[in-house]
Structure formats: structure tokens, C-alpha cells
Amino acid sequence: MCNCATPGNRSNATAVQTVDLNQVKDAYTQAASVCSRRIVICAGTGCMANGAMKVFDAFHIALQEQGVRVLTAIDPDEPAQASEADEMVLHLSKSGCQGFCQMGPLVSIEPDGILYTLVRADDVADIVGETILKGALVDRLLYRDPQTRQVCRGPEEIAFYKRQTRQVLKMCGAIDPENIAEYISLGGYSAARRAYLMMSPETVCEEITESGLRGRGGGGFPTGHKWELTRVQPGPKKYVICNGDEGDPGAFMDRSVMEGAPHSVIEGMMIAARGIGADEGYIYVRMEYPLAVARVRRAVTDAEAAGILGDDLFGSGLNFRLHVMEGAGAFVCGEETALIASIEGKRGMPKPKPPFPAERGLWDKPTVINNVETLATVPIILREGAKALRGIGMPNSPGTKTFALTGHVANTGLIETPFGATLRQIVYEIGGGVLNDAGAPDPRGFKAVQIGGPSGGCLTPDHLDLTLDYDALRDVGAMVGSGGLVVMNQDTCMVSVARFFMQFTQNESCGKCVLCREGTRQMLALLDDIMEGTATEETLDLLKKLAIAVQKGSLCGLGKTAPSPVLSTLHYFRDEYEAHVRDKKCPAGQCKALADPEILADRCVGCTACARKCPVGAIQGYRKEAHVIDVAKCVKCGVCAETCKFDAIIGV
Amino acid sequence: MTATVTCDYAKVQSILDGHGNDPARLISILQAVQAEYRYLPEEALAYVAEALNLPPARVYGVATFYAHFALEPKGRHVVKLCDGTACHVRGSMPILEAIRKRLGLTGEKVTTDDMAFTVETVSCLGACGLAPAVVIDEEVHGQVTPEQAVTLIEAIIEKDKEASHV
Ligand SMILES: Cc1cc2nc3c(=O)[nH]c(=O)nc-3n(C[C@H](O)[C@H](O)[C@H](O)COP(=O)(O)O)c2cc1C
Ligand code: FES
Numbered sequence: 001m002c003n004c005a006t007p008g009n010r011s012n013a014t015a016v017q018t019v020d021l022n023q024v025k026d027a028y029t030q031a032a033s034v035c036s037r038r039i040v041i042c043a044g045t046g047c048m049a050n051g052a053m054k055v056f057d058a059f060h061i062a063l064q065e066q067g068v069r070v071l072t073a074i075d076p077d078e079p080a081q082a083s084e085a086d087e088m089v090l091h092l093s094k095s096g097c098q099g100f101c102q103m104g105p106l107v108s109i110e111p112d113g114i115l116y117t118l119v120r121a122d123d124v125a126d127i128v129g130e131t132i133l134k135g136a137l138v139d140r141l142l143y144r145d146p147q148t149r150q151v152c153r154g155p156e157e158i159a160f161y162k163r164q165t166r167q168v169l170k171m172c173g174a175i176d177p178e179n180i181a182e183y184i185s186l187g188g189y190s191a192a193r194r195a196y197l198m199m200s201p202e203t204v205c206e207e208i209t210e211s212g213l214r215g216r217g218g219g220g221f222p223t224g225h226k227w228e229l230t231r232v233q234p235g236p237k238k239y240v241i242c243n244g245d246e247g248d249p250g251a252f253m254d255r256s257v258m259e260g261a262p263h264s265v266i267e268g269m270m271i272a273a274r275g276i277g278a279d280e281g282y283i284y285v286r287m288e289y290p291l292a293v294a295r296v297r298r299a300v301t302d303a304e305a306a307g308i309l310g311d312d313l314f315g316s317g318l319n320f321r322l323h324v325m326e327g328a329g330a331f332v333c334g335e336e337t338a339l340i341a342s343i344e345g346k347r348g349m350p351k352p353k354p355p356f357p358a359e360r361g362l363w364d365k366p367t368v369i370n371n372v373e374t375l376a377t378v379p380i381i382l383r384e385g386a387k388a389l390r391g392i393g394m395p396n397s398p399g400t401k402t403f404a405l406t407g408h409v410a411n412t413g414l415i416e417t418p419f420g421a422t423l424r425q426i427v428y429e430i431g432g433g434v435l436n437d438a439g440a441p442d443p444r445g446f447k448a449v450q451i452g453g454p455s456g457g458c459l460t461p462d463h464l465d466l467t468l469d470y471d472a473l474r475d476v477g478a479m480v481g482s483g484g485l486v487v488m489n490q491d492t493c494m495v496s497v498a499r500f501f502m503q504f505t506q507n508e509s510c511g512k513c514v515l516c517r518e519g520t521r522q523m524l525a526l527l528d529d530i531m532e533g534t535a536t537e538e539t540l541d542l543l544k545k546l547a548i549a550v551q552k553g554s555l556c557g558l559g560k561t562a563p564s565p566v567l568s569t570l571h572y573f574r575d576e577y578e579a580h581v582r583d584k585k586c587p588a589g590q591c592k593a594l595a596d597p598e599i600l601a602d603r604c605v606g607c608t609a610c611a612r613k614c615p616v617g618a619i620q621g622y623r624k625e626a627h628v629i630d631v632a633k634c635v636k637c638g639v640c641a642e643t644c645k646f647d648a649i650i651g652v
Numbered sequence: 653m654t655a656t657v658t659c660d661y662a663k664v665q666s667i668l669d670g671h672g673n674d675p676a677r678l679i680s681i682l683q684a685v686q687a688e689y690r691y692l693p694e695e696a697l698a699y700v701a702e703a704l705n706l707p708p709a710r711v712y713g714v715a716t717f718y719a720h721f722a723l724e725p726k727g728r729h730v731v732k733l734c735d736g737t738a739c740h741v742r743g744s745m746p747i748l749e750a751i752r753k754r755l756g757l758t759g760e761k762v763t764t765d766d767m768a769f770t771v772e773t774v775s776c777l778g779a780c781g782l783a784p785a786v787v788i789d790e791e792v793h794g795q796v797t798p799e800q801a802v803t804l805i806e807a808i809i810e811k812d813k814e815a816s817h818v
Contacts (some may be wrong), residue, residue, distance in 0.1 A: 046781045049792035101781025249736030249776035287683075287720050288777055290790070328679050328718030331775070345678035346710075347717040406738035406780040413781045437743075450737065484780075486737045500740055504775060510717075 018315040019307040021184055021193060027076030028185040034082040035071060035091035037132065038110045042173065044097025044256060045291060046413075047104035051120065052094075055105050058124035059092055066128060076181045090132070096260015096295075098173035099414040100160055103143060113154040116141040146410065146432060146441070160411045163429045165392065167400045168376050169416045172260030177295050180302040183263040189308055191382035192270040196316040201231050204275035208378065211386035212398040217243055217334075217371030218455065218481045218557075220397070220470040223378075226368060229358040230276040233366035238278035240269050241343070241362065241369040244285040244292065245327055245334035248453030249504060251484035253402040254372035256414050258285065258292035261376065262299035266309065268375030270320055271382060276368050279319045282343055284333075287326045297324050331454075331508035335556050336369045338510070349510050350556035371482075373402055393419035397469035401480065407487035408435045408446065419469040423449060423459055426468070427487055437491050444490045448572070452481025454501040454508075455561030457568030458494070477568050479561075493590035494573040495580055498566045499527040505562035516559030519550035523566060530577065532593045533584045540577055544570055595636040595652040601626035603648035610640035610649065663688055664699050675704045678714055682721060691722040719774075727763045727770035729808055732787040736776030739784040747784055748773060750798035754805055768812065769805070 041047075041056045063070045069089045071080055082089055098106050103117035109131060116127060116138065123141055130136045143152045145159060155161035175182045183189070195204050209224025230238065242265055246254040258265060269281050283300075285293050300322050303309040311319045325343055332338045333348040340362050342348040361367025377399060381389050389399045397419035403426065406412045410432030417426065427434065427446060436442040448458040451468075457478035459466065466472055473479050488497065506520040526543045529535040547563035547570075554560045570577060579585050586594040599610075599619075606624040611617075618634040621627030629640070629649075641649040667684045671677045678700075685696050692715050701711040715721045733748050748771075752758060755769050763770045779785040782794025786801055793804065 045777075045779045045792060046794065049779060049782055049785070049794040104781075246778070247775075250738045250780055251776070252778035252780055255778040286778075288774060325680065326683060327720075328683065329720035329774075330718050342679065343676075345676045345714070347713055404738075404780055406783060407741050412738075412783070453737065484737065486741060488741055492741060497741070500737070 018312065019189075021190055024076060024181050024184045024306070027079070028074060028181040031076045031079035032074045032091065032182075032185075034080055034089050035074075036088055037112070038091040038093065039132075040093055040095045040098075040108045040110065040174070042096075042098040042104060042106040042108075043094035044101065044104075044173070044259060044414075045252070046097065046101035047106055048291075050104045052105040054121040055107065055119050055124060056092070056094060058121040059107075059128070062124050062128045063090060063092070063132070066133065068128075068132065073176070073179065074182065088132075093176045094178075095174060096172045096177045097256040097414050099164075099169065099256075100158075100411065101413040102411050107141075108154070113156060115143065115152075115154040115158070117143045160413070160415075160430055160432065163425060164416050165400050165418050166416045167380055168257060168264075168373055168402055169260070169414065171264060172256055175261065177260050177262055178298055178302075180263060180299070180306055180308075183261070187383055188263055188379070189267055189270075191379040192267045192274070192308075193314045194382055195271045195274040196314045196318060199274070201275050201277055204271060204382075205231055207386050208275065208381060211381045211389040212396075213374065213377060213381060213389060214397060214470060215371055216373035216377070216401065216483070218452070218479065220480060223370065223374055226358060226370075227272060227275045229356070230366045230368045233359060235366065236277075237280075237365045238276050239362045239365055239367040240272045240276070240278045240281040241336075241339065241367060242269055242281070242283040242372060242375055243334065243336065243339060243369055244283055244289075244296075244372050245331075245339060246286055246289075246372070246482060247331035247334040247508075248455075248482045248484045250406055250450075250453055250486050251404045251482045253404055253414060253483050255286075255289050255292050257372050257376050257402075258289070259295050262292075262296045263303065264376040264379055265296070265372055266299055266303055266322065268370075268378035269322065270309070270313070271378050272368055272370065272375065273320045274318070276366070278368070279321065281320065281322045282362070283322065283324045284339055284343060285324065285326055287329055293324065293326055300324055330510075331504075332510045332556070332558050335558060338556070339369065340367065347510070349512050350558070352555060373483075394467065394469045396471055401468075401483055403483045403485045405431050405485050405487070407450075407485075408437075408442070408489040408492075409433070409487040410435055410441065417468075420467040422465050422467055424464040426485065431487065434487060434489055436489055442489050446487050447490045447492055448488045448494060448497075448569075450486040450488065450497065450565070451484070452479040452564075453484045454504050455479065455557065455564055456481045456484075457564050458488075458497075458572060460572050477564070477571065479564075491588050491590070493586055493588040494569045494576050495527065495530055495586075496590055498569045499524065499531060501565040502527055502562070505558060509558060509562070513553070513555040513559060515550050515553035516555070516562065519546055519553075520559070520562050522546060523550065523563065527566070530580045531586075531591045533580070533591075535581045537578070537581055539581060540570065540574075589651065592636050592638065592652075595638070597629050597631065597634055597636065597640070597652035598650055599627050599629055600648045600650060603646050605646055605648075607645070609643050609645070613639050613643045615639065661699055664696050665703070668700065668703050673704060675706055678704065678706070678711065679718070682711075682715060686721060689725075691725045694723070724763070725767065727767050728812075729769050729789050731769060731771045731805070732774045732777070733771065734775075734777045734779070734783070734785045734787070735773040736780060736783075738776075738780035742783040744773075744784040746798045747786065747796055747801045751786075751801050751805060754802045768809070 069086045105119050107116040107119045126138050152158045205228040213223040214220040330348045333342045335350045337351040338348040357367040393399045402416045434442045434446045450458045502524045506524050509516045511517045547566050551563045604626040611619040618630045638652045641652050671681050701708040735744050
């Protein structure tokens with residue numbers, strides 16, 4: 001059935017012994033079996049910022065005080081032996097992001113299936129005393145469903161998790177990202193082994209093509225096809241690059257995968273290398289992600305030490321070397337040709353395509369460049385079969401997609417759903433609904449959901465039942481993009497959202513082509529005019545014209561998509577733009593220059609606090625009498641409204 | 653106090669050696685130099701260009717292209733306020749204003765005269781679940797209010813004062 005690789009000549013006898021995955025798996029399982037329970041502390045960025053490490057340390061101390069033996073690492077090479085003296089041995093480990101960032105620090109206890117939320121170091125004594133020693137629950141730390149008020153024991157009862165399908169994220173948040181043996185014990189690297197020993201490059205590419213996998217980095221290009229294009233290029237030297245630049249501000253899926261399951265990315269790259277015939281690869285990680293950089297570096301070193309990466313992979317005679325490179329803070333470097341320039345040590349400027357990287361990429365050699373999530377999906381396909389991926393999602397967008405759900409939504413965090421989930425499911429069922437500015441549930445629902453970051457567009461409540469997949473989104477002027485979903489409530493000014501993205505892309509434009517460099521600057525200036533109240537209705541037409549010109553005339557995806565947020569808000573929220581230019585009003589009350597402050601006479605008690613605070617002396621009035629604002633003098637700084645204890649000042 | 657570092661070329665050279673004097677690794681080299689000095693001193697850039705046999709313009713071009721590289725010395729404490737989408741919609745700007753006001757900084761003047769603080773904005777720290785987020789000296793703080801941010805800054809000022817008394 002397959003053209004098995006012929007084992008190469010092993011010239012030197014001291015080559016690393018080829019790894020026996022089954023042996024590692026058995027040894028790990030054996031070593032872990034001395035532990036009766038496992039306590040997993042989420043050590044994703046969110047939980048860490050909320051003090052997860054303090055919780056970890058507190059567990060260590062509290063358990064030891066109770067005479068419980070604690071293993072913080074399972075080492076199959078030096079397994080811990082349970083002695084008669086130990087009443088209980090526990091495994092205390094850290095994991096990558098478990099996704100429910102809003103509720104962190106998270107502590108899960110297995111095999112009981114318990115998830116404790118918002119855990120502080122002071123809570124640890126109770127968890128140890130009740131749950132670990134007595135098997136009882138600590139109710140106050142369990143998640144309570146805000147709608148049903150039901151107390152949930154663990155992920156199986158929590159709506160946020162129940163409605164998700166976690167494939168790529170399955171290991172993230174469960175395993176110890178720094179333990180390669182645990183990854184192997186769950187079937188890790190068996191897909192790479194199969195690719196190197198039992199499949200030919202052709203069959204690897206075929207299987208990925210058959211699965212229908214599309215790139216998760218934004219464009220949705222069929223991965224198998226991309227590999228095949230690179231495979232057929234002549235020449236002995238080819239490269240695989242993992243794009244971990246994740247530039248979309250408001251997205252952190254790739255970060256979580258790199259932090260939580262770095263070996264799945266490495267395995268995906270090994271398979272890609274086998275598919276195209278590459279022997280060298282780069283993982284390019286954003287410098288803003290120090291933990292991801294550290295975890296990926298560690299994973300590469302561990303895989304080399306285990307004889308998985310390096311020379312003579314699995315005894316196939318083939319080699320694969322992997323380098324990790326940190327970016328230096330440029331959004332445009334997420335674009336593939338710019339990223340390649342950056343690896344070459346140059347300014348990260350995109351090049352015209354063709355030639356595509358498949359023909360001429362890194363150092364002019366054929367190169368495959370894939371997104372982190374794409375690569376992390378690859379081993380799953382080889383392990384479970386191409387059909388398994390096709391079994392979920394949409395016909396044209398099979399599989400699952402991770403999203404970073406953020407903004408004005410109750411459950412912010414990292415989620416994964418099949419392609420074709422609707423906005424309603426994501427925002428209301430998983431996300432738990434919309435919040436107002438004060439952080440309370442907002443019955444008015446959302447105004448817009450921004451998808452795809454600065455290259456994407458917005459969706460409105462009209463799209464609540466739209467299926468989220470590559471094609472459906474493109475049809476409504478948005479895109480899956482990397483998967484950032486930012487929920488915005490009714491008090492968000494859409495013009496200012498468009499301006500926010502415009503400022504971002506204008507800043508990040510590399511300056512190579514005129515339309516992108518100057519066009520984004522002018523668009524930003526027009527948006528400023530609109531927000532300052534100096535624009536007219538003609539400004540809107542000009543803005544639209546310019547947006548289309550930038551879209552058409554820019555060289556790379558940055559410029560081509562930079563106008564998307566403007567065009568999409570202009571399309572769906574034209575009335576809001578018109579209110580700014582025609583009535584000089586910001587319906588959301590956010591644009592300071594358009595503020596129309598007024599003191600409500602029936603609420604003002606004449607305490608004089610505002611008049612004393614006003615920096616320009618625009619407020620007049622006698623003590624114990626209603627005050628008035630001189631709108632001509634007012635600079636709309638808003639200090640008066642902040643000062644007023646009686647909510648008497650509106651419109652600013 | 654101005655912080656002109658006279659460059660210790662031995663250090664730069666050892667960084668270059670650690671990277672095999674490979675011009676392709678220019679970005680990693682500059683990152684290491686910056687980690688050493690907290691910015692890229694002009695002499696160091698010139699030295700790197702010469703050692704790698706690259707035109708100085710090429711090295712300077714790379715140094716100015718990437719946001720991470722600083723050509724001016726930074727303060728002892730670096731405050732990075734996230735102004736990514738998630739943080740922006742959850743109110744990062746009032747935090748920035750509060751911090752700048754407390755330290756007497758603006759959009760143009762980003763470092764305090766005593767070289768204690770540099771305040772910058774970044775687009776997305778990947779902690780969006782905790783928006784708005786601010787990173788002070790590599791430590792991430794989530795769901796920050798303007799008041800809390802000022803308290804964090806003041807705690808650092810206090811700590812520095814105590815340290816200088818000892
Ligand atoms: C301005 C710009 C920024 C991009 N940023 C990213 C990014 O951060 N991560 C990513 O994977 N792809 C990004 N891309 C897409 C890449 O160019 C490329 O298509 C992708 O890495 C291919 O991987 P995939 O086929 O697995 O999706 C960006 C593209 C453009 C035009
Ligand atoms: S937008 Fe602030 S951390 Fe992502």
C-alpha cells in the first residue's frame with residue numbers, strides 16, 4: 001500500500017538510538033500509576049497573571065503538611081516508587097491554558113472531573129482538607145451558572161465547555177507541556193513515526209488533501225495542496241516554517257497552543273517536512289510571547305534529547321533540524337514573505353507573489369509555511385484518519401477552529417468549535433451573553449462582533465444564525481482570519497472601532513507601497529475628521545473611494561485587507577457615521593469632540609463640586625441651585641460628569 | 653542623569669561569536685545586544701555592522717524597522733500597556749492616561765527624566781481574556797483599572813526609594 005522509506009546508511013555508529021515510542025509510553029504510564037490523583041493548575045498567561053503560581057506553591061506546602069507525597073514531574077527514566085509509608089501519592093502539575101480565563105486561576109482534579117474556579121492561595125487548605133483527604137466538594141469554588149444558578153462540578157456540566165468540541169485544544173490544558181513523555185503516552189509522535197516509516201511523501205500530501213484541512217492562519221488555503229506544490233519542486237533543500245507570529249491584536253489561540261501543547265506543533269512540522277522532503281525548519285514566535293518562546297525551545301531540546309528530532313528520524317535515515325526564532329515586533333511579519341525576509345535577518349517587507357514560497361521561499365528554496373493551529377491539527381489527521389476530520393465541521397471547511405472570545409462578553413477565553421457553529425451559539429451559549437460597560441449582563445445584546453482583526457470585518461445581530469466558516473464569512477465581507485472574536489456592546493462607537501483598526505494598520509504598514517502607506521494615513525485622517533465633527537457627508541464617500549483604492553492597489557495582504565473594518569462598518573453602520581457627520585452626534589456617546597454636555601436641573605443639587613473641578617471655568621451656578629454649562633467654553637474633558645455624585649451631567 | 657553607555661565591545665563580540673558571526677542571524681544578535689544594554693547603542697550597531705561585514709545602513713534599517721528595538725535608552729522599569737482590540741474596547745486608554753499623568757509623560761515623552769520608567773503601548777499581549785492588561789517589568793496584570801495601575805506604579809516607586817535608602 002505504501003512506499004516505505006528505505007533506511008539510510010547509518011555512517012556513524014554512535015548515532016542516537018532511535019526512540020521506541022511504545023516503551024516511553026509504557027514507562028510513563030507505569031511511572032504515573034503510583035499517583036492516585038492529579039491536581040492540574042492552569043499556568044496559561046491569564047491564570048498566571050491572576051496568581052496561579054502562588055496557588056501551585058500553596059498546594060505543594062499544604063499537601064506535604066498533610067503527609068501526602070507530591071510528585072511535580074513524572075519521569076519515566078527515574079520513576080518514583082510508592083513505599084509502604086506513603087498513604088497517598090499525588091501528581092501536582094501545571095498545564096497550558098484551559099481556556100476559561102475569566103474564571104482563573106483554575107484548578108482541576110482528576111480523575112474526579114472537578115474544576116475549581118477563581119482559586120486563591122488561601123483556598124488551597126480547604127481543597128486539600130475537603131477534596132483530597134475526604135473526597136468532598138468545596139462548593140464555593142465551583143462554577144455557578146449565572147443563568148440557572150446551578151452549581152457545576154466540572155467541565156462536563158459547565159456550558160462554556162459543554163458546547164465546545166476541543167480537538168486541537170484537547171491536550172492544551174490537560175497535559176504537562178514540559179513533559180515530552182506525557183505527550184508520547186497519549187499517542188504523541190506516533191503520527192510522525194507513521195509518516196516517516198510507513199508513508200511516502202506523496203501519501204502524506206494525499207492524506208492531508210483528503211482531510212480537507214484548510215490553513216488556520218487566515219487565508220484558508222488547502223494545506224495538502226500547498227504541500228503538494230512544494231513537494232514537486234526539484235532540489236534537495238527545502239524548508240518548513242511554522243508561523244507563530246499571531247499579530248491580530250485580540251487573538252491568543254496560537255499562543256495557547258504553543259504554550260500548552262508545543263510538541264503537537266513540532267510533530268505537525270515533522271510530518272510537513274516528510275510530506276515535502278524538507279530537512280530543516282523554523283518556528284517563528286512573536287517576541288511578545290516569552291512563555292511560548294520558552295516552552296517551544298524546551299520542547300525542541302527535549303525532542304532532540306529523546307532522539308525524535310535530529311538525525312535519522314525513527315531509523316528512516318532522514319533528518320530534520322528545527323530552529324526557534326523570536327520575532328521583533330512587526331505585525332507585517334505575519335505575512336509569509338515578510339516572515340521569510342525576517343528569518344533571513346532583513347527588514348520584514350513582503351515581496352510580490354508569484355513566486356510563491358512553495359517555489360522560492362527561505363533562501364530561495366522551496367518552503368512550506370503554515371500556521372501554528374494548522375500544524376497542530378496535522379498529527380490528529382494522521383492519527384485518526386482524514387475521514388475523522390471530515391466528520392465534523394462544514395463540507396468546505398472541515399474540522400474545528402479555535403477562537404479567542406473577548407470583549408464585552410461574560411466568559412472571555414479560548415474556545416474551539418466545529419466550523420459552522422453560529423454566532424448565537426458562541427456568544428450566548430459558550431460566551432454566556434453580553435456585558436455592559438460596568439461588567440453586568442446587558443439585555444440589549446451586542447451591537448457588533450469583530451472577526452478577523454484588522455483584516456476582518458464586523459458581524460451584526462442580523463448574522464446571529466450565520467454559520468461561521470471560510471466561505472459564509474467571506475460572503476458577508478468578513479473573514480475567519482486567525483480567529484479573534486471581539487464582542488462589542490451597544491455603547492461602542494463603531495466609527496471609533498474602525499479608527500482603532502486603521503491606526504493599527506497605518507502604524508504597521510511597512511511603507512513599501514504607496515497606496516498602503518499613504519492611503520491608510522489619509523483614511524485615518526478622514527476618520528479623525530469624522531470623530532472630531534469636522535467632516536461632511538462627502539467625507540464618507542471619499543473614505544469609501546479611498547478604501548477601495550487601497551484594497552485594490554496594495555501589494556500584500558496587509559494593505560489589501562486594511563480597509564475591511566472601515567468598509568464593513570460603513571456598510572452595516574452607515575447611520576452611525578451619518579450621525580457623526582450630519583448631526584455632529586456620537587450615538588454611543590463616546591466621541592469626546594461631539595459630546596453635548598448638559599446638566600439635568602432636576603438632578604443637580606447645587607453642590608458646586610463640578611464647577612470647582614472644571615479646568616476652564618465653564619460651569620456656573622449658585623450653591624444649592626442647579627448649575628449650567630457654557631457649551632462654548634467647555635472643552636469636553638468629562639471631568640464634571642466623573643465628579644458629579646448625582647448623575648446629573650449627561651452627554652459627555 | 654543621561655545614560656550614555658560606552659560600549660563594551662568585548663560583550664558585543666561575545667554575542668556575535670555566540671551567533672557564529674552569521675549575518676543571517678542579525679535580528680537575534682540585535683535582540684541579544686538589546687537584552688544586554690536595554691537599548692541599541694549607536695556604537696554597538698556600528699560595531700555589529702563592521703563585524704558582520706554589512707553596510708551600517710542595513711543594520712540600522714533592521715533596527716528601526718522592528719518595534720521591539722529601541723535606539724534610545726529605556727527606563728529601569730518598562731510599563732507596557734496593551735492597546736489591542738480586546739483591551740481597547742474594555743477601556744485601556746483611561747489607564748494609559750492615568751499612568752502618564754502620574755509619571756508626567758506624554759505620547760512623545762515616554763521615559764521619565766530620572767530614567768525610572770518608560771511607558772509604551774503594545775498591540776496585544778495575548779492576555780485578552782484578562783483585558784485590559786498591562787505588563788510591568790515582564791509581569792502581566794489583568795483586568796486593571798486606572799486607579800489600580802497608578803497604585804502599582806506607586807508601589808514600585810516606594811520600593812525603589814526603600815532600596816536606595818539601604
Ligand atoms: C498582514 C498579514 C498578517 C498575517 N499574520 C499572520 C499571523 O499572524 N499568523 C499566521 O499564521 N498567518 C498570518 N498571515 C497569513 C500568512 O501570510 C500565511 O498565509 C499563513 O501563515 C499560511 O498558513 P496556513 O496556510 O496554515 O494558514 C498574515 C497575512 C498577512 C497579509
Ligand atoms: S488585546 Fe490586550 S492582551 Fe490581547
